[in-house]
Each structure stands twice: as C-alpha cells, then as structure tokens.
Amino acid sequence: MTKNQWKIWRYQEKIQACSEQSLLTSHQQNSVTLYNPVQQQNFPVEPIGKVVAPFTEKFAVPRQSNLTPSVLSQIIIHQPYGVPEAFAGIEEFSHIWLLFRFHQNLEQGWRAQVRPPRLGGNKKRGVFATRSSFRPNGFGMSVVPLISVESDAQQVVLNVSGLDLVNDTPVYDIKPYIPYADALPEARGGFADERPATLAVCVTPAAVQQLQQLSNNASALTQQVIEVLAQDPRPAYRKLADQDTNHYGTHFGGFNFRWHVQGDTIEIFEIRPL
Amino acid sequence: MTKNQWKIWRYQEKIQACSEQSLLTSHQQNSVTLYNPVQQQNFPVEPIGKVVAPFTEKFAVPRQSNLTPSVLSQIIIHQPYGVPEAFAGIEEFSHIWLLFRFHQNLEQGWRAQVRPPRLGGNKKRGVFATRSSFRPNGFGMSVVPLISVESDAQQVVLNVSGLDLVNDTPVYDIKPYIPYADALPEARGGFADERPATLAVCVTPAAVQQLQQLSNNASALTQQVIEVLAQDPRPAYRKLADQDTNHYGTHFGGFNFRWHVQGDTIEIFEIRPL
Numbered sequence: 001m002t003k004n005q006w007k008i009w010r011y012q013e014k015i016q017a018c019s020e021q022s023l024l025t026s027h028q029q030n031s032v033t034l035y036n037p038v039q040q041q042n043f044p045v046e047p048i049g050k051v052v053a054p055f056t057e058k059f060a061v062p063r064q065s066n067l068t069p070s071v072l073s074q075i076i077i078h079q080p081y082g083v084p085e086a087f088a089g090i091e092e093f094s095h096i097w098l099l100f101r102f103h104q105n106l107e108q109g110w111r112a113q114v115r116p117p118r119l120g121g122n123k124k125r126g127v128f129a130t131r132s133s134f135r136p137n138g139f140g141m142s143v144v145p146l147i148s149v150e151s152d153a154q155q156v157v158l159n160v161s162g163l164d165l166v167n168d169t170p171v172y173d174i175k176p177y178i179p180y181a182d183a184l185p186e187a188r189g190g191f192a193d194e195r196p197a198t199l200a201v202c203v204t205p206a207a208v209q210q211l212q213q214l215s216n217n218a219s220a221l222t223q224q225v226i227e228v229l230a231q232d233p234r235p236a237y238r239k240l241a242d243q244d245t246n247h248y249g250t251h252f253g254g255f256n257f258r259w260h261v262q263g264d265t266i267e268i269f270e271i272r273p274l
Numbered sequence: 275m276t277k278n279q280w281k282i283w284r285y286q287e288k289i290q291a292c293s294e295q296s297l298l299t300s301h302q303q304n305s306v307t308l309y310n311p312v313q314q315q316n317f318p319v320e321p322i323g324k325v326v327a328p329f330t331e332k333f334a335v336p337r338q339s340n341l342t343p344s345v346l347s348q349i350i351i352h353q354p355y356g357v358p359e360a361f362a363g364i365e366e367f368s369h370i371w372l373l374f375r376f377h378q379n380l381e382q383g384w385r386a387q388v389r390p391p392r393l394g395g396n397k398k399r400g401v402f403a404t405r406s407s408f409r410p411n412g413f414g415m416s417v418v419p420l421i422s423v424e425s426d427a428q429q430v431v432l433n434v435s436g437l438d439l440v441n442d443t444p445v446y447d448i449k450p451y452i453p454y455a456d457a458l459p460e461a462r463g464g465f466a467d468e469r470p471a472t473l474a475v476c477v478t479p480a481a482v483q484q485l486q487q488l489s490n491n492a493s494a495l496t497q498q499v500i501e502v503l504a505q506d507p508r509p510a511y512r513k514l515a516d517q518d519t520n521h522y523g524t525h526f527g528g529f530n531f532r533w534h535v536q537g538d539t540i541e542i543f544e545i546r547p548l
C-alpha cells in the first residue's frame with residue numbers, strides 16, 4: 001500500500017462524523033471506478049520464462065518435486081522479467097515455487113474426474129482433489145531447492161534441483177517459499193499422504209561401460225537416472241501385473257536408458273545416445 | 275498417460291533396431307504436431323470461482339494465510355467447474371491450495387522491485403524474492419484448512435479458515451496440499467523466515483456493548499477481529515514511529531472497528547455498522 005492510498009484509509013479522531021463519512025465514501029467510489037471485475041479477471045497471462053530440463057518426454061518425469069534430488073534443471077527468465085533487480089534477494093531463500101502450465105496437455109482441456117496413478121489407476125477422484133495436469137487453466141506448482149542464480153544483460157537463469165517438469169515447460173511466476181506459511185507438516189494428504197514407494201535400481205556392467213564411452217559425466221548421470229527410475233514410471237496396470245516381461249526405454253539427458261523389471265529391481269541393461 | 279499413448283513409449287525387445295527407430299521417430303513427429311508453443315502458452319485463463327470473505331478492503335488483510343485461524347471464508351465455484359464430481363475426494367485432504375489473482379492490483383502492472391513491509395518498508399527486494407501482489411501475471415497462492423464442502427446443482431462451496439484474501443478475489447485453481455511434496459519445514463525463509471510479531475489487542479467495555487447490540491455473533495466476531503488486528507495492519511513507517519496517536523478504522527464482517535495503539539496494545543474503542 002502506498003502512502004497515498006494509506007491516507008485514504010486513515011482518519012483522525014478530530015475529523016467530525018460527517019466529513020469522515022465523506023472520506024470513506026470518496027474511497028469507496030474510487031474502488032468502484034478502478035475495479036472492473038470482468039476486465040481484470042480476464043487479464044492475459046504470459047510466460048516469464050521456461051524450464052530447461054533433462055526430461056524431454058513426459059514418461060519418467062517424477063510425480064512431484066524433490067523425489068529426484070540429484071536431477072538438475074534451469075529456469076531461464078525472459079525479458080523484460082529476466083533482470084537482476086527483479087530477483088534481488090532471492091538467494092536468501094533456500095526454496096522457490098514455480099508456477100507453470102502443463103503445456104503439453106492444455107489443448108486436451110480439463111476433465112471433471114481423473115484416475116490418480118497412486119490409487120492404482122482404476123479409482124476416480126475429482127480433478128480438484130488431485131494434482132493432475134488435466135485441470136481448468138492448466139496450472140501446476142512445484143517447490144524446489146534454489147541452487148544458484150546466474151544473470152547477465154540478456155536473461156536471468158535459476159539453477160534448481162529435483163524439479164518434476166519436462167523440458168520447455170512455460171513458467172508464469174517464481175515465488176519464495178515461506179516456511180511459516182507454506183510448510184504444514186501436520187497436514188493430512190489423502191491418497192497422496194506418503195511419499196511414493198520406490199524400487200531398487202541396478203545398472204549392468206555392459207550399460208555402465210556404454211555410458212562411460214558416451215558421456216564424460218557418466219557418474220552423475222547414472223545417479224540421476226537411478227533416482228528417476230526408482231520412482232517406477234510404469235503405468236499402474238503394469239506395476240500391478242503378476243509379471244512384467246516388457247522392456248522399457250526412458251529418454252533422459254540425451255540418452256535412451258533401456259530397462260526391465262527383475263523381481264523388485266529395475267535393471268538398466270543398455271544405454272544409447274538419442 | 276492413456277494406454278494408447280503408453281503403447282508408443284513402450285517397445286518390445288523383439289522389435290528390430292530399424293522398426294524400433296521408426297516407432298520412436300513416429301512418436302517424435304507426433305509430439306511436434308501436437309505442441310505449438312506460442313499457441314499453447316497464451317491459452318486464456320478464466321476464474322473457476324471467487325472468494326467470499328469478511329475482508330471488504332485490502333487494509334488489515336493478513337500478509338499470509340493461517341495467521342488468523344478463526345476467520346472463516348468461502349470459495350464459491352462457478353459452472354461448469356462447480357460440480358460435485360470435480361471435487362470428489364477433496365475432503366480426504368486437511369488443507370487446500372488456492373491459486374488466485376490480486377485482482378485489485380492487476381491494472382497497475384508489475385514492478386521489478388518492491389519494499390517488503392517485513393523489512394520496515396524502506397529496503398528493496400526483487401519482486402520474485404517476495405510474495406508481493408505487484409508481479410507479472412498477478413497470481414498469488416495460499417494454503418488453508420478445508421473445513422467442509424457444500425454442493426448442489428448450481429455450485430460447489432468450499433468452507434475454509436485463515437484465508438488472507440479480500441472479498442471477490444477471483445480463484446483460478448484449487449489443489450490438494452500434499453505434505454510430502456509441499457511441506458518443507460527445514461526451508462530457509464529469508465526476510466520472512468519467522469511469523470510476523472503480533473500485538474496484544476483489547477476491546478473497551480463500550481465497544482463490547484456496541485457489538486453485542488449490533489450483532490448476534492458478537493463473540494465469534496470479536497475473536498476474529500482480535501486475530502486480524504494482532505497482525506498490526508499499520509504501514510511500517512507508522513509501526514516504527516516513536517509514538518502513534520492516530521486512530522484507525524478497519525472494515526471487517528460488515529462493521530467498522532475503530533482502534534488506536536496504547537503502548538504495545540491495540541485498543542478497539544468503537545464499533546460501528548458499515
């Protein structure tokens with residue numbers, strides 16, 4: 001609130017009832033003039049930036065943030081928003097919120113009910129009782145650790161970890177995470193009350209060797225893809241099957257990681273360049 | 275992901291390298307056709323509902339949610355979104371996120387830097403390092419306890435407490451709060467790391483009597499307004515002044531609560547109908 005606005009709200013005891021009344025009335029008229037609900041509610045939105053992430057396809061993107069802490073992503077802020085002044089002080093916060101849109105699903109519109117994977121994919125819930133992407137307006141929000149901020153005259157880049165978004169996701173806002181308001185560890189989380197179960201992941205010696213020949217970042221990349229696959233990205237009906245003899249391919253960080261399930265373990269048996 | 279989409283991702287070991295390659299290529303082409311970044315990122319937004327709250331003016335609205343737990347608000351969901359199916363299962367969650375827009379500030383646009391009240395109103399921070407309302411796209415988000423859900427053929431109404439929003443705020447999404455992803459009590463909250471300090475609030479006997487004559491809900495209303503005023507809604511420069519002899523008026527729940535500061539206590543000395 002600016003000082004000028006404040007002057008309207010504040011009034012002195014010495015003002016008589018009548019003039020005090022006229023002060024309030026003049027403010028109320030002012031509000032009515034400024035606020036046109038229809039016009040303002042449809043104010044357009046535009047992305048302030050976009051995500052650069054090792055996930056190039058939706059398959060295997062974690063269901064929520066912070067499930068894959070070793071995975072690094074960037075948020076590139078465009079002009080006119082990507083200026084250092086607009087981010088001054090953000091490093092004081094350990095975590096930031098991203099407001100984004102599920103851009104790959106927007107054209108498919110919303111659904112009143114969805115089948116959450118956490119419920120085995122065969123029970124329905126209202127879309128507003130889930131974090132599904134098939135929602136009106138198509139917005140999602142994720143909180144992630146802020147690793148560092150890089151900026152120059154062209155753009156601001158935020159380095160984050162554990163982000164659950166596919167490459168090129170449009171970002172509409174960045175907000176600091178405020179623990180006293182946002183952190184409610186005692187909250188009840190319905191069907192998503194617990195972190196999803198994970199599977200063990202192993203890599204065959206042949207696959208290890210393939211990646212070492214293909215990438216000079218093989219060790220970090222292996223750790224990242226292990227966290228990603230530990231989430232078991234298979235659809236619910238496959239997870240629940242008695243036996244799953246299928247072979248899967250996950251595109252991550254420029255490679256196709258090929259794997260299958262052996263008992264309770266995901267085995268990466270081949271790694272190919274994309 | 276539908277079963278149909280899934281079939282594209284999955285491939286069998288027995289498929290030869292060549293046909294496997296063509297499967298992947300066909301999927302990639304498919305993606306390119308479906309996804310037009312410019313078109314999708316500017317997909318329009320529309321409110322799914324609006325807030326009904328006892329705050330009819332921005333003055334005295336708490337800075338964050340959950341600072342005034344006795345204050346009750348409603349979110350009225352409009353058609354076509356206000357149908358019971360779309361909210362099925364939401365009662366399993368103790369808290370919900372509201373995605374809203376600071377509608378009264380949208381026309382004023384964004385500012386690269388703002389002066390957070392928590393910093394005394396005289397230090398600047400980048401807008402993205404704050405939860406200020408003067409931000410690109412004008413979105414805010416708040417998490418509040420979900421008290422109950424009422425629905426009929428016309429609309430769905432969500433009853434919540436502790437909401438920090440002014441009456442008529444347009445709402446763009448409702449999401450369940452998922453503690454394992456959203457609750458990060460160990461996060462560092464920068465300049466807003468601690469809950470704001472509160473002031474003691476007292477009500478003079480004359481004011482108590484006035485409210486009892488005006489409202490049959492005087493006791494609950496008094497508790498609510500005490501929580502609101504304990505946040506000390508004065509602007510920073512007034513709080514920091516050696517002495518503040520001003521009288522203030524706060525509109526809440528249909529009444530004008532008039533108060534002043536006596537030492538470290540806010541004294542409500544008069545209550546008038548609006």
